Amino acid sequence: MEEIHDKMPMDEYLESFNPPQREAVEFCDGPSLVIAGAGSGKTRVLTYKIAHLINQHDLEPWSILALTFTNKAAGEMKERIAKIVGENMARTIWMGTFHSIFLRILRIEHEHISFSQNFTIYDTADSKSLVKAIVKEMELDEKTYKPSSVLDTISRCKNQLVTAEEYASNPANVQSDARRNMPALAQIFQRYSNRCRQSDAMDFDDILLYTFLLFDKCPDVRERWASRFKYILVDEYQDTNFSQHQIVWQLSKDHQKVCVVGDDAQSIYSFRGANIDNILSFQDRYKGCKLFKLEQNYRSTQNIVQAANSLIEKNRKQIQKKVFSENDKGEKLHVIDTHSDIEESNVVINNIKRIKKAEGCEYRDFAILYRTNAQSRVFEDSLRKEALPYRIYGGLSFYQRKEIKDIIAYFRLTVNPNDEEAFRRIINYPARGIGQTTVNKIATQANLNGTSLWNVICFPEQYGLSISKSTLGKIVQFQEMMSKFSEEASTKSALDLAKDILHNSGILNDIYKDATPEDLSRQENVEELVNGIQEFCESRTEEGNEHIYLIDYLSEVSLMSDVDSDNGDDDNKITLMTIHSAKGLEFDTVFVVGLEEGLFPSQMVSGNPREMEEERRLFYVAITRAKTHCFITYAQSRFRYGQMEFSSPSRFITDIDPQFIDRKQTLYSSLNTRNDDVSLPWAKKRTSSFTSPRPFTPFQPEPLRRPASSMPISSSNGLSSSSSSYGIPASSAPTASQSAPSNPSRNGISAGSTVLHDRFGRGTVLKVEGQGDNTKARIKFDNSGEKILLLKFAKLRLIN
């Protein structure tokens, strides 16, 4: 059954492209590099190029390999291609993330790398827990060998295609480890690799490493896949790491039919091993490579594009290009100074309401983007209070919740009994009286005999496991139950087996025994998981697969992130996410929040110019998500690590050419300008007692610590409050009298006073009542609503 679109003449859609876009689509004879500026229609070009390959070059869809950055991007592109070439054609294209595509290939070729077909994928938590166990076993100091930093080293190596053996045999590594005071790193690395093998498990990096090794060690296998894929496309090439770069080469070096697309200005994943040099040096590796530059931005207003250009110009290392827009000039970017994280969130929300009312747009047109997930909380609180619909991406993803991980662990152990991390997770969940001591004994015997924990409990006597009769009984019971599940793994459908496991393992009993609010939420999650499995099975069935087993489901979810599982268009909500996860997305109105030194750019990168440039690119990505309105906000104070912290505006704000910016300042910020600092009597004393001093840089005036006690300040610096329609309404309050307070407990605060609060910002006192310690003020804050505060505790300062 052919789709109507199949018959659409190629010329017709080619006409809708600008010249470089069209050339990029049509050039299919050799290697090409497409530098695609933000919003330049990159995805459209890729989509039509694939359609073009099928329609005009008669390539079989299954001979096209298209690698994307996220599963979601792959899914969306597939849908769009299906609209052009038809569902049946689109379905067989090899399209997905590096990890999902090569996982598929590794499962097919598992014998060549000595893994079983059902090997497990360890997520980061599993990897950490394994490292921790190894460090403990080796009796190393757990403070020096933190799982995160150990794993960081291991990951870096694998991304560079360095195996544990190679690492250990290179004296340079051993020496540098000694210098880092971590001489056992090489040994931990080796143990880690062995244990993963023992468990028949791979971590994320292993998927790429073993793919490379497979192609490297088995030339016939490489040739088979290299000749199968007649054309290779890679999206977001600026975010590939060395191993990915090498795998692309392994598959494309014979025919050189490869097209990579990316934007060096949007390279933001070097922390994950991404190497911007891959894209910068692409032309050197592929001789005769054609270069196409997509420089017209169709997404954003001229002001947004030019502001972003002026920002990214401050970076040195980049491919020359001039991104331009022929859209409306648009309004300037709004930079809004706020007093606290709370005020920042209120300013954002007020603007959302205002714009929505003025333009009649939808909630889904708004996005709040931040540097770190922790920043979402304040916005979440405010949005909930205002009853506005929102969706937070990232943070604790669905699959990272305890109850879900427990269930997945059962699935994993069912499919692969050697999976050590899954084993440890569920051996005593639900509680069945097998405690830490017993598990340690099992683990010791497993290590001693070089086998898996599972094998030890299958043959306890053989492996010399000395435990009490009653404990042994419990272990045997567990072993028999899991064996039964395992036997069904290759016969029962994923959904049936999953339900079976939930019932017979005692998980359902455990989760449904109480009805506290937390229990209810766990129950909901479990139901959602079951629904997810059902949906997965149904969609696979629709695609024509006959049998869907648990391993198929596991393979899919182990590489799934929160952004991927987004059900997208049907929910009309304000989007909250990190800038990283916003890559590739666009919104009518974007709020980039938390533009403060130490937060964005992160304090982690200070003193490292290369990483500082990456932070700047991150900001570039954030701004270029906006189509019409772009707001940049910062807060002078915010809660971090349970403490109030004060910071100055990010240096990135001054990187943007001021002609594209409309700056709004609150009165409070004027009090806190650099020149005023020294004139304030308490400034010096407080700064010296600042608990975590940051390195001083020319961009960064020394942080100002505000007094903890309420201290009335009569300001006479003649600053007028700024009035604006951007969430900082003009003061309608009458000026307070300068006369001495009649009641000392009131510190001069009376109805009509304008006051400042550390967290709520500026407000007008409506009423003061009560006596002595019990004196309360009802205050209407400009951006935080009305509050009644005890003057004894409230950190208020009077301003006139």
Next chain:
DNA sequence: ATATCAACCCTTTTT
């Protein structure tokens, strides 16, 4: 073997 409480780290970003 489990429950409770203190101590600790944390916050960069994710396939």
Next chain:
DNA sequence: GGGTTGATAT
């Protein structure tokens, strides 16, 4: 501030 981990008591 909060979530997780480890020590201690029951």
